[in-house]
Amino acid sequence: MLHKLQSKIVILLVLVYFIFLNDFTYCQSTNSNNLFSPENRLRFGNSLYIENDYLRAANEFKEYLKINFNDTVQFKFANCFFKIGRFQEAADNLKSLFFSSSLSEEAKLLYYESIFFHKDIKSFRELFSQKKYYPLKYDFVIERMNSILLLYDDSTLPAPNLLFKSFPDTVQSQLNNFYLRKKFPQNKSAVTAALLSTIVPGAGKIYTGEIGDGITAFFTTLLSAYLAYDNFKSDHQFKGWLFTGLAAFFYGGSIYGSAASAQIYNAALRFNLDKEIKLFFEQRNYFLPEIDY
Amino acid sequence: MPKLLRNRAKLNMKIKISLIDALLAVFILIALFNSLHAQTDWVKWEAKEINYEFQKTAGHEYKIDSSSFGMTILSLARNAYYFFISDLDGDNCPFSPSCSQFFLNAVKETSIFKGTLMFADRFTRDLNLFKGLNHYPINRANKYYDPEENYTLHSNKIKL
Numbered sequence: 001m002l003h004k005l006q007s008k009i010v011i012l013l014v015l016v017y018f019i020f021l022n023d024f025t026y027c028q029s030t031n032s033n034n035l036f037s038p039e040n041r042l043r044f045g046n047s048l049y050i051e052n053d054y055l056r057a058a059n060e061f062k063e064y065l066k067i068n069f070n071d072t073v074q075f076k077f078a079n080c081f082f083k084i085g086r087f088q089e090a091a092d093n094l095k096s097l098f099f100s101s102s103l104s105e106e107a108k109l110l111y112y113e114s115i116f117f118h119k120d121i122k123s124f125r126e127l128f129s130q131k132k133y134y135p136l137k138y139d140f141v142i143e144r145m146n147s148i149l150l151l152y153d154d155s156t157l158p159a160p161n162l163l164f165k166s167f168p169d170t171v172q173s174q175l176n177n178f179y180l181r182k183k184f185p186q187n188k189s190a191v192t193a194a195l196l197s198t199i200v201p202g203a204g205k206i207y208t209g210e211i212g213d214g215i216t217a218f219f220t221t222l223l224s225a226y227l228a229y230d231n232f233k234s235d236h237q238f239k240g241w242l243f244t245g246l247a248a249f250f251y252g253g254s255i256y257g258s259a260a261s262a263q264i265y266n267a268a269l270r271f272n273l274d275k276e277i278k279l280f281f282e283q284r285n286y287f288l289p290e291i292d293y
Numbered sequence: 294m295p296k297l298l299r300n301r302a303k304l305n306m307k308i309k310i311s312l313i314d315a316l317l318a319v320f321i322l323i324a325l326f327n328s329l330h331a332q333t334d335w336v337k338w339e340a341k342e343i344n345y346e347f348q349k350t351a352g353h354e355y356k357i358d359s360s361s362f363g364m365t366i367l368s369l370a371r372n373a374y375y376f377f378i379s380d381l382d383g384d385n386c387p388f389s390p391s392c393s394q395f396f397l398n399a400v401k402e403t404s405i406f407k408g409t410l411m412f413a414d415r416f417t418r419d420l421n422l423f424k425g426l427n428h429y430p431i432n433r434a435n436k437y438y439d440p441e442e443n444y445t446l447h448s449n450k451i452k453l
Contacts, residue, residue, distance in 0.1 A: 212423040253413025267451040
């Protein structure tokens with residue numbers, strides 16, 4: 001009986017231990033320092049920042065900055081927004097670092113980068129032309145960004161030696177290639193395409209590279225015209241006019257379609273070039289310097 | 294030891310054991326209480342009713358466009374085409390929007406003359422046996438995406 005009593009006491013003690021174990025651990029957390037002190041928030045924010053958890057890190061930095069101002073933390077706070085693509089908020093939070101801060105040049109560079117990635121071309125050009133908040137230490141980077149925006153945009157391009165002077169020599173030939181294709185695109189004329197199809201149905205489509213469509217247009221028009229001619233010849237007036245209408249339908253469609261096809265060709269040419277340029281710069285991180293923020 | 298004392302010791306021992314038994318039962322109940330929470334998840338795993346009826350995957354809407362007299366006539370003609378030909382033949386047009394819808398959209402977007410020319414061009418392109426080699430992007434319905442906006446001769450409207 002005593003043995004039975006002992007075993008039951010042991011089981012009871014084990015159960016008591018497990019049930020209250022959690023409570024004790026919770027209790028311990030309340031006995032330690034204040035988790036929400038500015039120092040702990042900063043520590044936690046830095047840890048989240050290193051883990052690339054920028055949204056939560058920004059929240060911790062924000063709470064810290066409410067009590068203490070520190071330019072490094074302010075910079076990191078702005079960079080958090082930059083990293084998660086909230087460029088406007090990044091730019092707004094960088095302004096306080098432009099003057100009397102050891103990070104002012106880096107802050108100005110990140111400010112320009114924020115506007116660049118926000119695709120606010122108008123603001124970027126205004127800042128660039130007025131040299132406002134201009135980071136002299138990184139002027140070549142700003143010039144590169146301006147050149148990239150000019151290449152993206154359909155505005156008038158300056159001479160290539162001026163446009164690409166800030167880029168490394170290794171990519172000059174590729175940039176010149178882009179420049180030439182952008183400045184002098186190998187477009188197809190819609191008028192020429194329409195005229196060619198007027199002379200030979202479908203020829204305009206072949207001119208724009210749609211060979212299958214061109215041959216189809218040629219044969220449908222030719223076949224309809226032949227059937228119209230044959231029916232008129234056989235004195236089948238109704239069928240003759242029916243096929244005449246059909247031939248006119250295909251002929252008109254071929255002329256119109258050739259002009260439309262030339263426009264689509266030009267649009268595709270522009271679209272593919274823009275995509276190629278974007279990919280080129282994206283793969284090289286827009287030639288931005290690697291600064292350990 | 295006298296018999297009376299032995300009996301009292303036995304009684305005390307029994308009382309202790311029953312007390313420990315009661316405590317043990319209480320703690321087991323507390324321990325089980327935590328694990329019982331898991332059972333609240335049963336809603337997640339309940340059986341779902343499945344409908345085995347065939348769902349309609351494709352079909353035409355017999356709408357009448359009353360924006361203008363011409364469009365009403367054209368939409369009536371299109372509905373007649375849907376009813377007598379297209380719905381019997383099946384969803385065979387490889388383009389999206391289909392040729393009949395393209396014609397109606399083209400007329401609505403431009404004019405009856407320009408819309409007819411656009412349709413003539415589309416019809417010719419549809420007759421091309423090798424249209425798969427062309428530039429058309431393929432949409433989710435596995436059809437060549439070819440919107441009428443691309444053929445209005447306004448280059449800013451072209452969608453690629």
